[in-house]
Amino acid sequence: MRFPKVAVVGVGLIGGSFALALKSARACSHVVGIGRGAANLEWARELGIVDAIGTDAADAADADLILVATPVAQYARVLAEMAPRLKPTAIVTDAGSTKRDVVAAARAALGAKIAQFVPAHPIAGAEKSGAAAADAELFRGRRVVLTPLPENSAAVVRSAEDAWRACGARLGRMSPKEHDAVFAAVSHLPHLLAYALVHEVAARGNSAQLFGYAAGGFRDFTRIASSHPEMWRDICTANRDQLLGELDRYVAKLRALRPLVEAGDGAALEKIFAEARAARERWLSGDYE
Amino acid sequence: MRFPKVAVVGVGLIGGSFALALKSARACSHVVGIGRGAANLEWARELGIVDAIGTDAADAADADLILVATPVAQYARVLAEMAPRLKPTAIVTDAGSTKRDVVAAARAALGAKIAQFVPAHPIAGAEKSGAAAADAELFRGRRVVLTPLPENSAAVVRSAEDAWRACGARLGRMSPKEHDAVFAAVSHLPHLLAYALVHEVAARGNSAQLFGYAAGGFRDFTRIASSHPEMWRDICTANRDQLLGELDRYVAKLRALRPLVEAGDGAALEKIFAEARAARERWLSGDYE
Numbered sequence: 001m002r003f004p005k006v007a008v009v010g011v012g013l014i015g016g017s018f019a020l021a022l023k024s025a026r027a028c029s030h031v032v033g034i035g036r037g038a039a040n041l042e043w044a045r046e047l048g049i050v051d052a053i054g055t056d057a058a059d060a061a062d063a064d065l066i067l068v069a070t071p072v073a074q075y076a077r078v079l080a081e082m083a084p085r086l087k088p089t090a091i092v093t094d095a096g097s098t099k100r101d102v103v104a105a106a107r108a109a110l111g112a113k114i115a116q117f118v119p120a121h122p123i124a125g126a127e128k129s130g131a132a133a134a135d136a137e138l139f140r141g142r143r144v145v146l147t148p149l150p151e152n153s154a155a156v157v158r159s160a161e162d163a164w165r166a167c168g169a170r171l172g173r174m175s176p177k178e179h180d181a182v183f184a185a186v187s188h189l190p191h192l193l194a195y196a197l198v199h200e201v202a203a204r205g206n207s208a209q210l211f212g213y214a215a216g217g218f219r220d221f222t223r224i225a226s227s228h229p230e231m232w233r234d235i236c237t238a239n240r241d242q243l244l245g246e247l248d249r250y251v252a253k254l255r256a257l258r259p260l261v262e263a264g265d266g267a268a269l270e271k272i273f274a275e276a277r278a279a280r281e282r283w284l285s286g287d288y289e
Numbered sequence: 290m291r292f293p294k295v296a297v298v299g300v301g302l303i304g305g306s307f308a309l310a311l312k313s314a315r316a317c318s319h320v321v322g323i324g325r326g327a328a329n330l331e332w333a334r335e336l337g338i339v340d341a342i343g344t345d346a347a348d349a350a351d352a353d354l355i356l357v358a359t360p361v362a363q364y365a366r367v368l369a370e371m372a373p374r375l376k377p378t379a380i381v382t383d384a385g386s387t388k389r390d391v392v393a394a395a396r397a398a399l400g401a402k403i404a405q406f407v408p409a410h411p412i413a414g415a416e417k418s419g420a421a422a423a424d425a426e427l428f429r430g431r432r433v434v435l436t437p438l439p440e441n442s443a444a445v446v447r448s449a450e451d452a453w454r455a456c457g458a459r460l461g462r463m464s465p466k467e468h469d470a471v472f473a474a475v476s477h478l479p480h481l482l483a484y485a486l487v488h489e490v491a492a493r494g495n496s497a498q499l500f501g502y503a504a505g506g507f508r509d510f511t512r513i514a515s516s517h518p519e520m521w522r523d524i525c526t527a528n529r530d531q532l533l534g535e536l537d538r539y540v541a542k543l544r545a546l547r548p549l550v551e552a553g554d555g556a557a558l559e560k561i562f563a564e565a566r567a568a569r570e571r572w573l574s575g576d577y578e
Contacts, residue, residue: 123504143502172502185490186503190510192546193482195565200542201474202568211568211577213432213461214475215412217513221479224506225569229562237553244550251543253489254536257481261533264526273518276484279491279500280514288500 002162003091007032007060008067009078011044014095014122015069016134019049021167022065024136033131034059035070044131061085065163068094072102073234079109079117086110091159092117097183097231099147099176101238115151118160120144121179122169129228140168147176184242189250191232192243194225291451292380296321296349297356298367300333303384303411304358305423308338310456311354313425322420323349324359333420350374354452357383361391362523368398368406375399380448381406386472386520388436388465390527404440407449409433410468411458418517429457436465473531478539480521481532483514 006022008015011033022028033050034057035041041053057078060066062085070078075096086092092110096102099119106117124142144164148157161171174182201210236243260268282288295311297304300322311317322339323346324330330342346367349355351374359367364385375381381399385391388408395406413431433453437446450460463471490499525532549557571577 123502125505143504145502182495182499182502185493186499186507190486190507192550193486193543194510195562196542196546197479197482197539198565198569199561200539202565204474206471207568208577210471210475211572213412213434213471214572214577215432216414217516218475218479219573220509220512221483222569223509225562225565226573227506227562227566229559229566232562233555233559236550236558237555240550240553244547247543247547247550250486250489251540253485254482254540257485258533258536261481261525261529261536264529266522266526269525270518270522272488273484273514273516273521276487276491276514277516277518279496280487280511283500283503284508284515288497288503 001029002027002166003065004028005030005032005063006065006067007034007063008050008069009034009057009060009082010068010070010074011035011041011050011131011134012069013125013129013131013133013138015067016044016049016131017124017136017138018067018069018095018167020134020136021139022163025166025168027163027166028065032059032063040131044134047131047134049131049134057081058085061090062087064090065159066090066092068092068096071231071234072096072098072105072238075102075105076109079106083110083113086113086116088116090116091156091163093120093160093163095120095122097121097187097235098238099179103147103149103176114149115153116156117149118152118157119147119149119176120160120164121147121183122164137168139164142169143172144169145172145174145179147174147179180239180242184239184246188235188239188243189246191224191227192236192247193250194222195232198222198225290318291316291455292354293317294319294321294352295354295356296323296352297339297358298323298346298349298371299357299359299363300324300330300339300420300423301358302414302418302420302422302427304356305333305338305420306413306425306427307356307358307384307456309423309425310428311452314455314457316452316455317354321348321352329420333423336420336423338420338423346370347374350379351376353379354448355379355381357381357385360520360523361385361387361394361527364391364394365398368395372399372402375402375405377405379405380445380452382409382435382449382452384409384411386410386476386524387527388468392436392438392465403438404442405445406438407441407446408436408438408465409449409453410436410472411453426457428453431458432461433458434461434463434468436463436468469528469531473528473535477524477528477532478535480513480516481525481536482539483511484521487511487514
């Protein structure tokens with residue numbers, strides 16, 4: 001048994017799926033679920049996602065493997081609670097969507113025990129949330145980005161990789177800074193853009209008419225504007241420098257398109273549209289897997 | 290039989306589905322398919338979508354009901370071809386995504402016979418194209434916007450409405466100008482934004498890495514960037530004044546968001562995100578149907 005005792009702090013979609021996936025892979029035998037929502041935790045125990053529950057991250061301290069899967073804003077408290085009693089052999093990983101702020105919070109809370117913390121970001125998720133949405137197959141074939149720290153030994157990083165690999169994930173490595181730059185471009189900016197479009201349409205005097213004629217294209221384009229506002233508030237503030245850079249580049253792109261639209265320059269527009277479509281089709285075909 | 294003989298100019302997804310839907314509703318008995326692609330037309334006949342085929346829009350002239358479903362840029366030629374032989378009782382409608390340019394082309398081509406032309410825009414479609422994708426149920430429950438002209442008699446408009454209603458569509462009416470304003474906001478702008486994002490990411494030196502970590506949110510946000518470049522070139526140029534207005538409003542929105550991101554104003558961002566999500570959920574719940 002690779003990780004006899006596992007603790008999951010934050011038993012939502014990600015935390016619950018992590019527990020189920022490790023059990024399904026027979027990589028652990030006992031999972032403690034820790035959280036603040038008593039009903040959700042009881043539900044997770046009834047569903048067999050976790051075997052025991054607790055309300056304090058200190059209850060995670062005797063685990064061999066700990067996943068922190070709470071909102072990132074709670075990391076400082078959660079890690080401070082578990083730090084004093086953390087076993088020297090325990091591996092701690094997480095599921096936060098931003099990494100530089102997570103690393104800063106972990107360094108402050110864990111001190112020298114930062115060597116036991118291997119930051120991670122599973123590229124999985126859904127609009128669903130809560131333990132009831134947990135799925136042992138959620139990470140199957142999905143990417144998990146690890147952003148190992150200088151303090152991590154090779155063995156510690158391998159252990160964290162073993163855990164995520166047992167969940168069926170494909171592993172990648174980046175620095176925390178590189179991670180935050182990449183996800184600002186392909187995730188954080190699109191979320192901001194989608195929220196902005198829906199907010200703009202909703203603010204119009206004829207918003208009922210506009211929504212009345214909005215169809216499938218609008219629905220897909222704005223799907224991510226149904227994401228959790230608190231989570232995206234935290235991501236946008238934690239990664240604000242990178243997000244700002246992406247926002248500025250995108251506005252510059254739109255300003256470069258403007259004269260083409262104004263002039264009715266069909267040839268130039270068609271070229272851009274065709275290049276974008278070709279790039280997207282290449283991506284969909286798996287060329288960048 | 291409401292429309293004994295129907296002609297469809299442009300037997301693609303929309304034209305083919307229109308023919309199938311009218312046949313399925315027993316609203317017509319004979320459909321002539323007209324187009325330039327011989328293989329596609331033969332295929333449409335083999336599939337029973339059309340009963341006869343032709344290559345010149347003049348072949349549509351003895352029909353009781355004619356749908357023009359070619360790219361909008363071909364309307365001038367198509368309508369000019371059919372104009373001289375159009376039956377005085379024939380109803381002509383169309384499926385173009387823009388309406389002011391269609392009306393201008395129709396007026397120039399049809400002259401006094403413009404009274405027989407009732408412009409329409411079915412809010413249906415898919416990334417699929419060609420007669421092989423045609424579906425008798427494509428318009429079921431979907432909106433079709435009619436933009437009747439001052440020259441149309443009430444009886445002519447009713448006939449066009451009968452045809453679209455027989456396809457299962459829900460009908461709406463606007464002026465051509467109002468139509469183009471509404472769709473600039475909820476369709477044309479999102480397409481331009483999606484193309485712009487993919488084009489921007491593809492142009493980066495690390496585009497392979499960026500695409501490699503792009504996930505479901507990016508995929509849905511950019512789905513419409515896989516739309517047909519030629520069609521969207523025509524839409525963006527035909528509706529460029531309205532699109533430009535929407536683009537400017539959206540850039541202004543992004544510029545208003547910028548200082549909130551820069552300052553890390555989580556409360557303000559969360560409020561905007563929550564308002565956008567609530568508006569979208571209200572839309573999804575059918576409040577604007």
